[in-house]
Each structure stands twice: as structure tokens, then as C-alpha cells.
Amino acid sequence: MDISIRESGIRDVTIRRCAASDAPALELVGRASFLETYAGVLQAADILAFCETEHAAARYADWLARQDYRLWIAEAAAGRAPVGYAVVSPPDLPVPTGEGDLExxxxxxxxxxxxxxxxxRLLDAALEGARQAGARRLLLGVFGGNDRAKAFYARQGFTQAGVRRFQVGANAYDDLVLARTL
Structure with missing residues (x-):
């Protein structure tokens, strides 16, 4: 997929399935995005602790080695710098799930x-990948205080399916669990 993104100063972005060698790029985008999104919202120590484990290259390498995980990376055409990604996995959410559900x-x-x-575009890639894997429903967790993300998912047809407490560092935060039929 090619996307023209002129407002950001990036002319073209491509999305492709990840390769095993993409773990460091996923780590970089994951840490940067998590910090950008939650600085000033979550405690700094929680952000750092979360990134040390959940956004470590080793975490992504493990996911990339698994057959039941699907990952896509978005890269700026000039220099192939990573600018985004998506991960689809078996569901690990505190709501009833069954065969045909992915997260x-x-x-x-x-x-x-x-x-x-x-x-x-990343969501479209994830939705298509989930359909190709035989999924009938896609679920996700989103921080209850992230109004921008909640509005984005609502526009894409996701509705609330439950709630969860999500551990980030030493603190737990409220998440909404959303779902969309495919």
C-alpha cells in the first residue's frame, strides 16, 4: 500500500508484512509512540518500566517468530524509516472469546x-489479515482516557465489549475492550 502524507513532511509510506529482522524497528516505533501518547498522562516510571519489557526488541522478536501472530510495519519511502505498525494475535482479553476471534x-x-x-491503512491491513486467518471478530483494548483512539475505533465500527485493568509499570489503568464483527 502506498499512502501520500504531505502534511507531515513524509511523501510516501508503504505498509508490508514484517520480517524477523524488523524487531528493532518495531521497538523504536513502539517506544516513541507510547512515550508520545502517554507522557503527561501516565507516571514516567510506569512508561519506562512498560517500555523496557513490552516495547523491547526481544518482545517483538518473540511475536515475529510465532505463527499465530501477524505484524505489519509502515515505512517512509525515503530511507525506509519505520513510522507505524500493527499487531494481530490470539485474544488475551477479559471478555468471552471463541474460535474466530483475534485481537x-x-x-x-x-x-x-x-x-x-x-x-x-494499518487497520485495513490488520482487518484483511484477520479475515485471511479465518477470524470473524476482531477485539482490542484501548486506554479509557484516550479519547482520540476511542473516537477512531468508533468510526471504524468497533463497539464496547467489556472493560479491563491494564498494568503499566507499578499502576493499573482502566481500558475499554472493543470488538468489531468482520
Missing amino acids: LKRIYTLHRLHGSGLGR
Whole structure:
């Protein structure tokens, strides 16, 4: 997929399935996006602790080695710098799930690309990948205080299916669990 993103200063972005060698790029985007999104919202120590484990290259390498995980990376055409990614996995959410359910575990873009259409393109890739895997429903968790993300998912047809407490560092935060039939 090619996307023209002129407002951000990035001319073209391509999305492709990840390769095993993409773990460091996923780590970079994951840490940057998490910090951009939650600095000033969550405690700094919680952000740092979360990134040390959940946004470590080793975490992504493990996911990339698994057959039941699907990952896509968005890269700026000039220099192939990573600017976003999406991860689809088996569901690990505190709501009833069954055969045919998958989870959109992560969908991140760099802050300057918010509103550019890149998030929608990554979601489209994840939805198509989930359908190809035989999924009938896609679920996700979103921080209850992230109004921008909640509005994005609502526009894409996701509705609330439950709630969860999500551990980030030493603190737990309220998340909404959303679902969409495919």
C-alpha cells in the first residue's frame, strides 16, 4: 500500500508484512509512540518500566517468530524509516472469546502522522489479515482516557465489549475492550 502524507513532511509510506529482522524497528516505533501518547498522562516510571519489557526488541522478536501472530510495519519511502505498525494475535482479553476471534494487540503511528490516514491503512491491513486467518471478530483494548483512539475505533465500527485493568509499570489503568464483527 502506498499512502501520500504531505502534511507531515513524509511523501510516501508503504505498509508490508514484517520480517524477523524488523524487531528493532518495531521497538523504536513502539517506544516513541507510547512515550508520545502517554507522557503527561501516565507516571514516567510506569512508561519506562512498560517500555523496557513490552516495547523491547526481544518482545517483538518473540511475536515475529510465532505463527499465530501477524505484524505489519509502515515505512517512509525515503530511507525506509519505520513510522507505524500493527499487531494481530490470539485474544488475551477479559471478555468471552471463541474460535474466530483475534485481537488487534497494537496499532501505533508516530504522533505527527495522526490524522494522516495511516492509522486507517494499518487497520485495513490488520482487518484483511484477520479475515485471511479465518477470524470473524476482531477485539482490542484501548486506554479509557484516550479519547482520540476511542473516537477512531468508533468510526471504524468497533463497539464496547467489556472493560479491563491494564498494568503499566507499578499502576493499573482502566481500558475499554472493543470488538468489531468482520
